[in-house]
Amino acid sequence: MGLDAHGIVSVVQIIVFAPIFGFSLFLTIRHGVRRHAGWLFLVFFSNIRVIGGIMLIVAESLKKPSIGIFITSYVLASAGLSPLLLATLSFLSMVGQHAQTRLPITAWHYRMLHVLLAVAVALAVVGGTNGSSSSISTQNNGNTLRRVASLIFVGVFVTVALITLMLWSNKNAILLHRRTLLVGLSSSLPFLAIRVLYSVLSAFSPSSFGPRSLEHTSLSKFNTVNGSWQIYITMSLLMEFIAVAIYCTTGTLLPLQAEERDYEGANSKNVDVQEMYRQTGGRVNGGR
Structure with a gap:
């Protein structure tokens, strides 16, 4: 069984994110895991993207592919947004750290957002697994869970945008070299917004597996597994790559x-x- 368009995209995905994995690991060591966990989340994110790409290539290369491998690849594609948002939250926390005046956002707020993202990942994983069930009711339940997960991603992203605006309004209170990181974070937000939008559209598209997998709606083209690979590249992979590239570039500029x-x-x-x-x-x- 040869690779289709999505399989070829997975090859490109591995080629792109494998070097990012190595460079993110370098930045994690350079800046230190203890104080700057954002780089470590980028390591997790790029690793998930590489593994997800490998899983899909393996599934399409087998003569008798296991649907479980396809499902794993699909779940990783859906849940991979979480570590990227976690990295963004960690970088925002770094920007406000040691500010010369007290900011209204505290470590407690960041912890709550981290918990919400953990919940979203759990819902996305369970929803993706249930969405492949042969039972209509279980499949409907899975669809509901992954849609709730996508809405949590939206809520966290909106909060991230608001925190970024708050930090800009207190720019003079932020340590000089942390402002470089704030510029990088702000530059990545438009690309993250498109990526989050794709997550929502994909979550509300028909199931990729199961008895309802052949249904087609106006959102079918946004499905990660069997939708338009052009849209997937443009709204998902490309947006992720640009955001991560901005973070990595910023990481090299921080003295x-x-x-x-x-x-x-x-x-x-x-x-x-x-x-x-x-x-x-x-x-x-x-x-x-």
């Missing part, structure tokens, strides 16, 4: 030594203010 000086300067300033406040009994800047 580590200057960033460390920013850390030390911010921490030193906070310590000096606290010490002055303690020694004067709260009378700072002419306070009484």
Whole structure:
């Protein structure tokens, strides 16, 4: 069994994201996993894209392909958006870290968004698996779950956009070299928006497997597995590649030594203010 158009796209997908996997791993080591988890999420994301591409190629290359391999590839394609959004959230957290004034967004808010994305992944995986069932009711349940997952992705993306606007409104409070990262994040948002839109359209398209897989609607062309491969490349793979390329480029522009000086300067300033406040009994800047 030879490769069809989607199989050939998977080959391109592997060729594109395999180097990104290696470069993201390099950035993770360069910046450090502990403080900058965003690069690690890019490693997860690119790894998922490579594995998903391999799974589809294997499935199409077998004389008697297993539907389970097709389903795995489909689920990975749907769930792969989560680590990309997780990386974006982590980078936003980095931008606001050590800000010179208190920002309204806290670590708790970021944790809640991470939890929502974890829930979305679980729903996408279960929904993709149930969507292949021979039972109409189970397939309908799977479709509902993957649609809910896609709407969660939309909600998280809208929140990311709002946080980005909030950070721009407090630009002067952000450490100088973190503003470079903010520019990169802002540049990636239009491409992420298209990718999230494709996720929603794909989730509301007919099932790829099961008794209703032959149904055709106006959304059928957005189906990841058997829809238009041109749309899949344009609205999914290309948008992901541009967003990740922006992140990786930004990662190479962040000067580590200057960033460390920013850390030390911010921490030193906070310590000096606290010490002055303690020694004067709260009378700072002419306070009484």
